[in-house]
Amino acid sequence: MVAGLLGPSVARAGDIVDTAVSAGSFTTLVTAVKAAGLVNTLKGKGPFTVFAPNDAAFAKLPPGTVESLLKNKAKLAAVLKYHVVPGRVKAADLAGKSLKVATVQGQPISVDGSLGVRVNDAHVIQPDIEASNGVIHVIDTVLLPPARAKKMHH
Numbered sequence: 001m002v003a004g005l006l007g008p009s010v011a012r013a014g015d016i017v018d019t020a021v022s023a024g025s026f027t028t029l030v031t032a033v034k035a036a037g038l039v040n041t042l043k044g045k046g047p048f049t050v051f052a053p054n055d056a057a058f059a060k061l062p063p064g065t066v067e068s069l070l071k072n073k074a075k076l077a078a079v080l081k082y083h084v085v086p087g088r089v090k091a092a093d094l095a096g097k098s099l100k101v102a103t104v105q106g107q108p109i110s111v112d113g114s115l116g117v118r119v120n121d122a123h124v125i126q127p128d129i130e131a132s133n134g135v136i137h138v139i140d141t142v143l144l145p146p147a148r149a150k151k152m153h154h
Contacts, residue, residue: 016042016050019131025138028058028066029080035070036077046133047088048104051119053142061142081105082145088135091117091127107145119143 013019017039020026029052033039042048058066069076082105089101094113101111109119117124122141129136 013130013132015133016046016048016131016136018043019129019136020050020052023129025054025056026052028055029053032066032070032076032080036073036080038077038080042084042133044133047086048134049085049087049089050134050136051083051085051109051122051124051139051143052136053083053122053139054125057122057140057142060140078105078145079142082107082109082143083139085109090135091124091137105145109143 014022017030017033020033021030033042042050069079082103084104085101086104091113094111094117096113098110098112098114100108102108112118117127117137119137119139120141120143122139122143124137125140126138129138
């Protein structure tokens with residue numbers, strides 16, 4: 001049994017998408033990942049670190065925000081990629097540190113590990129959920145990438 005050699009934790013963990021689906025508190029996030037066409041990306045080798053807003057985090061957005069994002073695939077993909085960091089970053093790796101971390105989307109997020117872990121304005125409410133291709137940190141606020149001034153189209 002090859003799976004036994006990897007240890008029970010690795011063998012049991014699904015990939016990031018499956019883990020989010022089975023957790024049950026990420027229905028909006030999973031819907032968004034599917035709508036943005038990012039399922040294959042997040043099922044890829046990785047590893048990825050995903051700051052995953054739970055359904056309550058999406059519910060805090062202004063009314064209509066999620067609906068309008070779901071209609072705009074490019075913008076939705078950018079928002080979702082802004083929650084993903086290449087590599088496997090554990091909460092312990094961030095303890096006591098304050099740093100800017102590059103996201104898959106391209107713009108950095110501010111990570112502050114001085115009191116728990118904060119990412120921009122979001123707090124990590126459940127760290128270190130292991131997936132086969134990365135790690136998920138549950139956050140209580142959706143991260144929205146800052147608007148890039150020079151890319152404004154009128």
